Amino acid sequence: MLIGLQKLDLEIDKTLKKKEELTYQIQALEKELVSLQEKLTDKERELKNIRRQVREKEKDIEEMSLVLAKHEEEKYKVKSQGEFTAIEREIAQVERKKEETEDLLLELMEREEELISYLPSFKRETEEKRKSLGEEKQILSKSLENLVHKEEKLRSERKKKVSQLNSLLLGQYEQLRRTKDGLAIAAVKNGVCQGCNVGVPPSLISRIRRGEIVYCESCSRILYIAEEG
Numbered sequence: 001m002l003i004g005l006q007k008l009d010l011e012i013d014k015t016l017k018k019k020e021e022l023t024y025q026i027q028a029l030e031k032e033l034v035s036l037q038e039k040l041t042d043k044e045r046e047l048k049n050i051r052r053q054v055r056e057k058e059k060d061i062e063e064m065s066l067v068l069a070k071h072e073e074e075k076y077k078v079k080s081q082g083e084f085t086a087i088e089r090e091i092a093q094v095e096r097k098k099e100e101t102e103d104l105l106l107e108l109m110e111r112e113e114e115l116i117s118y119l120p121s122f123k124r125e126t127e128e129k130r131k132s133l134g135e136e137k138q139i140l141s142k143s144l145e146n147l148v149h150k151e152e153k154l155r156s157e158r159k160k161k162v163s164q165l166n167s168l169l170l171g172q173y174e175q176l177r178r179t180k181d182g183l184a185i186a187a188v189k190n191g192v193c194q195g196c197n198v199g200v201p202p203s204l205i206s207r208i209r210r211g212e213i214v215y216c217e218s219c220s221r222i223l224y225i226a227e228e229g
């Protein structure tokens with residue numbers, strides 16, 4: 001009975017471990033999906049931002065052109081050379097500023113162009129990736145669901161088994177499982193405990209054969225005789 005219980009418990013352990021791995025994989029996929037979406041959102045935000053800057057620069061340039069035209073008119077209405085020179089200086093300053101702004105606008109428009117030509121394919125790739133990741137996630141989730149069912153089944157089987165066991169023995173078994181790396185019951189094969197690889201004295205072996213509960217003198221596991229062959 002204990003051997004059966006241990007088989008079941010080892011199966012449960014395995015299921016739990018697989019469940020943990022799957023959960024981890026699913027979380028990793030979810031993270032990847034989020035970062036994919038974030039990248040796309042970033043690019044779209046950048047384009048929006050650049051378009052706004054382009055509009056601003058265009059407006060600035062327009063305003064500076066107006067200022068220049070006004071100064072050109074003023075130039076012919078001045079009465080002294082001093083005033084004339086001052087306006088000329090003003091014009092040169094605005095022109096310099098306008099040129100700088102035009103250079104900036106050009107750079108912005110280049111980046112805008114780049115983003116406009118790049119975004120659709122990036123969007124498509126993101127969509128495809130999201131689809132394949134979504135499918136992958138679905139498969140993993142399905143496996144996880146199966147594992148949960150399996151675990152439930154194993155646990156109810158375990159409950160049945162445990163209810164038929166002597167509670168003192170069960171307590172010992174649980175205690176050993178906790179301290180012996182999940183393996184409370186060990187087979188004796190060719191006179192050797194398979195839990196610790198130490199020989200078991202013949203007197204103990206004959207007590208096992210008589211149906212007594214016998215513990216390994218070396219590792220304290222509950223012993224049973226392995227079927228030969």
Ligand SMILES: [Zn+2]
Pocket residue numbers: 186193194195196197198216217218219220221
């Ligand atoms: Zn042992």
